[in-house]
Amino acid sequence: MSGPAIVATDVSRTYQLDGVSVPALRGVSLTVESGDYLALVGASGSGKSTLMHLLGGLDRPTGGTLLIGGRDVAGLSPNEMAELRNTTIGFVFQSFHLLARTTAQDNVGLPLVYRGIGRRERRERSAAMLERVGLAHRIGHRPNQMSGGEQQRVAIARALITGPSVLLADEPTGNLDSATGQQVLTLLETLNAEGVAVVLVTHDREVADRARRQIVMKDGLIV
Amino acid sequence: MRLAEAWRVALEALRANRLRSMLTMLGVIIGVAAVVALVAIGTGTKEQIERQVEGLGSNLLIVVPGRLEAGAAPTSSPLTLDDVEAVGRIVGDRSRVAVTVSSGETVRAGKRSGFASMQGVTESTPTVFVRRLDRGAYLTRTDVNTGRRVAVLGAGVARELFGERDPIGRQMTIGGVRFRVIGVFEALGQSLGVDRDGEVHVPVTAAQRLLGTERIDGLAIRAPDRERIDQLGADVVAALSERHPDTDFSAVTQEQILGVLGDILGVLTGVLAAIAGISLLVGGVGVSNIMLVSVRERTKEIGLRKAVGARPRDIGVQFLLEAVLLTTTGGVLGMLLGGSSALLVDRLSPVPAALTWWSMALAFGVSAAVGIVFGVVPAQRAGRLDPVVALRTE
Numbered sequence: 001m002s003g004p005a006i007v008a009t010d011v012s013r014t015y016q017l018d019g020v021s022v023p024a025l026r027g028v029s030l031t032v033e034s035g036d037y038l039a040l041v042g043a044s045g046s047g048k049s050t051l052m053h054l055l056g057g058l059d060r061p062t063g064g065t066l067l068i069g070g071r072d073v074a075g076l077s078p079n080e081m082a083e084l085r086n087t088t089i090g091f092v093f094q095s096f097h098l099l100a101r102t103t104a105q106d107n108v109g110l111p112l113v114y115r116g117i118g119r120r121e122r123r124e125r126s127a128a129m130l131e132r133v134g135l136a137h138r139i140g141h142r143p144n145q146m147s148g149g150e151q152q153r154v155a156i157a158r159a160l161i162t163g164p165s166v167l168l169a170d171e172p173t174g175n176l177d178s179a180t181g182q183q184v185l186t187l188l189e190t191l192n193a194e195g196v197a198v199v200l201v202t203h204d205r206e207v208a209d210r211a212r213r214q215i216v217m218k219d220g221l222i223v
Numbered sequence: 224m225r226l227a228e229a230w231r232v233a234l235e236a237l238r239a240n241r242l243r244s245m246l247t248m249l250g251v252i253i254g255v256a257a258v259v260a261l262v263a264i265g266t267g268t269k270e271q272i273e274r275q276v277e278g279l280g281s282n283l284l285i286v287v288p289g290r291l292e293a294g295a296a297p298t299s300s301p302l303t304l305d306d307v308e309a310v311g312r313i314v315g316d317r318s319r320v321a322v323t324v325s326s327g328e329t330v331r332a333g334k335r336s337g338f339a340s341m342q343g344v345t346e347s348t349p350t351v352f353v354r355r356l357d358r359g360a361y362l363t364r365t366d367v368n369t370g371r372r373v374a375v376l377g378a379g380v381a382r383e384l385f386g387e388r389d390p391i392g393r394q395m396t397i398g399g400v401r402f403r404v405i406g407v408f409e410a411l412g413q414s415l416g417v418d419r420d421g422e423v424h425v426p427v428t429a430a431q432r433l434l435g436t437e438r439i440d441g442l443a444i445r446a447p448d449r450e451r452i453d454q455l456g457a458d459v460v461a462a463l464s465e466r467h468p469d470t471d472f473s474a475v476t477q478e479q480i481l482g483v484l485g486d487i488l489g490v491l492t493g494v495l496a497a498i499a500g501i502s503l504l505v506g507g508v509g510v511s512n513i514m515l516v517s518v519r520e521r522t523k524e525i526g527l528r529k530a531v532g533a534r535p536r537d538i539g540v541q542f543l544l545e546a547v548l549l550t551t552t553g554g555v556l557g558m559l560l561g562g563s564s565a566l567l568v569d570r571l572s573p574v575p576a577a578l579t580w581w582s583m584a585l586a587f588g589v590s591a592a593v594g595i596v597f598g599v600v601p602a603q604r605a606g607r608l609d610p611v612v613a614l615r616t617e
Contacts, residue, residue: 058530058610079534086532097527097614101239111531113228158531 003070005088005165005197006032006055011064012220013050024050026220027064034165036197037189039208042217049170051217052201056168057085069165086114090159090196092188094171096151098143098158104130105139108157115162129157133187149180156187166197173207185210229537233545236517247513248553251593254503255557255586256564261499262582263565265492267575269485276481280353282449284456286310286463286474287441301467302439304427307345309466313458314444321351321443324430330423332384332395339380339423341397343430343439351445359391359406362426370428374402378410379420397423400433452476500589506553507593514546514601518608525605526613539606546598547591554590558583 013025025047032038032055040048053059057068060081066073069088076084085091098107108129109122117125130139133153143151152172159167169188173181185207192198200211208214216223237244288300304322311317324343329336346364348354357378366373374397381390381404390404402425411419431437444459446452456474463472518525525538562578569576 053611056530058614079536082529082532082534082537085530091530093614097523097530099524099527101235110528113225114528114532114534114537116225118225119228162532 003034004031004067005034005036005069006030007065007067008051008054008061009065011051011054011061011066013047013054013059014062024220025054025061028217028220028222029064030055030215030222032166032197032199034197035192035195036199037192037212038198039200039202039211039214040217041202041205041208041214043203046217047220048201048217050220052168052170052199055166055199056089056091057081082114086111087162088165090156090162090164090167092152092155092159092167092169092172094174096143096148096155096175098151098154100143103140103142104135104146104154104157107143107154108161110158111162125161126157129161130154132160133157147180148176149183152176152180152184153187156184156191160191160196164196166199167191168199168201170201171203172200173202173204181207226540229541229544230548232541233548236521236545237548240517243513244549247509248549248556250506250509251503251550251553251590252506252557252560254499254506255554255590256561257499257502258496258586258589259558259561259578259582260564260568260576261495262492263561263576263578264568264574265488265495266579266582267565267569267577269488269492270577271575272484272488273481276477276484278353279477280351280445281477282446282452283351283477284444284446284452284459284474285441285476285480286444286456286459286472288467288470288472290471290473300438300440301470302442302463303437304431304439306463306466307439307442309462310442310444310459313462314446314455316447318347318350319445319447321345321348321445322427322439323441323443324427324434324436324439326398326430326434328398328423328433330380330384330395330397332390332393335384335386337380337383339377339397339421341430341433342422342424343427343434344424345427348424351443355409357407357409358389359404361406362424367426367428370426370432372400372402372429373405373425375406375408375424376404377408377420377422379418380423381407397425398433402429503589503593507550507597510546510549510594511597511601513549514542514598515604517545518542518601518605521605522608522613522616525608526610526616529608529610530614535606537606538608539602542602542605543595543598546601547594550590550594550597551587554587557590558586561586 008030010027015022042048105126108126112122311320328341330339345367346362460472460474565576
């Protein structure tokens with residue numbers, strides 16, 4: 001894709017909690033270039049998770065403009081937001097968020113379900129994607145039959161299967177030991193080298209240091 | 224999302240909680256089974272009664288003194304055999320007119336005794352009503368004209384008084400008066416709650432002498448054809464009213480009797496089905512409840528599905544199908560349970576039951592509708608979940 005993957009301009013997000021306005025983001029501008037590799041760093045409560053949700057199209061800003069894949073999310077319906085998440089964004093979560101009782105292959109194929117792609121094609125594509133993350137031998141395994149590192153690689157394969165331009169990883173190594181965490185980071189870096197923009201959300205300095213650039217957040221602002 | 228995929232997901236979700244799904248379904252199963260079984264019993268009863276009324280014979284016109292309406296006081300009959308002659312002239316054929324004067328009497332033969340419904344009748348009764356003899360002969364015109372003390376017994380009375388012996392030619396007493404048995408009817412069973420095998424037919428003249436009366440209770444006419452039946456009824460009522468200006472007379476046809484009975488039984492069946500329907504509704508509330516629990520339990524899953532591109536509608540449809548799958552599976556099982564219960568009742572008890580395809584289709588349709596109605600709120604709630612909040616739920 002030509003042009004930046006995501007452009008946030010003076011984006012703010014305020015929550016209404018029991019009638020009280022709680023600002024979580026107070027005017028943030030940020031551009032994620034295609035093929036970018038950046039880390040969002042900050043203490044908990046700094047607004048980095050809120051920013052990630054906005055960048056991934058899970059939430060909408062209450063102020064400013066946000067372009068994802070060149071489209072202004074303010075003008076998109078819930079269905080169009082869902083489509084945007086399906087086609088342009090890949091999510092990787094700290095706690096993996098795999099469907100229990102579902103095989104690695106069907107977990108990876110899940111985003112394709114919402115594209116109306118038939119079962120056979122889903123299985124073929126998810127098998128190929130599992131092979132790419134080095135899990136060809138775990139294709140029929142359920143999450144509880146796999147290690148944490150393997151589960152996170154399944155989650156990465158799921159994020160990649162729709163060919164997104166941005167991978168948003170929220171503390172991807174948070175639930176893993178350091179050796180396994182290294183493997184997962186290496187995998188993300190390999191994918192980045194192949195052209196996918198990677199946004200890491202982390203409070204781990206060591207992890208953040210591996211990114212090409214760091215964005216440090218504090219009290220809802222970039223510092 | 225493709226529909227086939229949505230069905231698969233719904234089925235999997237139900238399978239994951241087998242016991243809970245079964246218990247939830249149980250409410251629907253019981254509701255549908257109750258509707259199917261009760262409607263079958265109502266329908267069976269109605270069909271049985273219709274068969275019995277039709278079994279009386281065709282083109283029947285029944286004439287009784289008094290008004291035929293709910294709450295009308297019983298009228299003592301002013302009719303006599305002279306009136307029957309007059310009616311016979313209107314009909315043009317005396318053999319198409321049957322009369323009755325009836326009374327409950329003690330019957331006795333040797334040491335055995337019982338209670339029977341004595342019917343004073345004419346020789347035309349088997350022509351007007353359908354009544355078949357098992358043995359012997361029926362009353363003749365001479366028997367009626369001379370008031371001969373001969374009797375034709377219902378199958379039940381014959382069994383009670385004579386056991387296995389052949390009653391033909393034997394003596395018996397009715398209300399203390401000696402009669403000779405000349406015939407026995409074929410067994411009929413119950414009709415409209417009356418044991419028709421407990422009747423004893425004797426010549427109307429003999430019955431009147433025994434009762435010390437000139438009256439007859441009512442008469443029945445077999446009309447020559449269906450088209451003229453209403454006109455004939457009006458003519459007969461007019462003639463009788465002229466002869467007895469103080470009394471109202473009514474003529475009713477089988478269709479009218481069937482219509483009234485059908486209405487009553489229809490209402491009764493409807494009430495039964497409605498009561499059973501309430502239990503189906505309660506089952507639906509159970510489904511709604513469990514679906515809300517299911518949505519809450521799977522909030523994280525909903526968040527994830529949304530994150531990877533599920534639209535609100537995809538999530539809603541998934542949960543709606545789950546509810547519909549619950550109730551329709553319950554509906555099919557309930558149909559089987561209700562149907563087999565109805566057949567068992569029909570087979571093992573005197574209560575008749577008839578399964579109708581429409582009651583099955585209705586029960587299935589209603590159970591599917593219950594799934595939709597009671598699944599819609601949980602499904603909407605699932606579809607509208609904010610993905611950010613849903614993903615954060617632990």
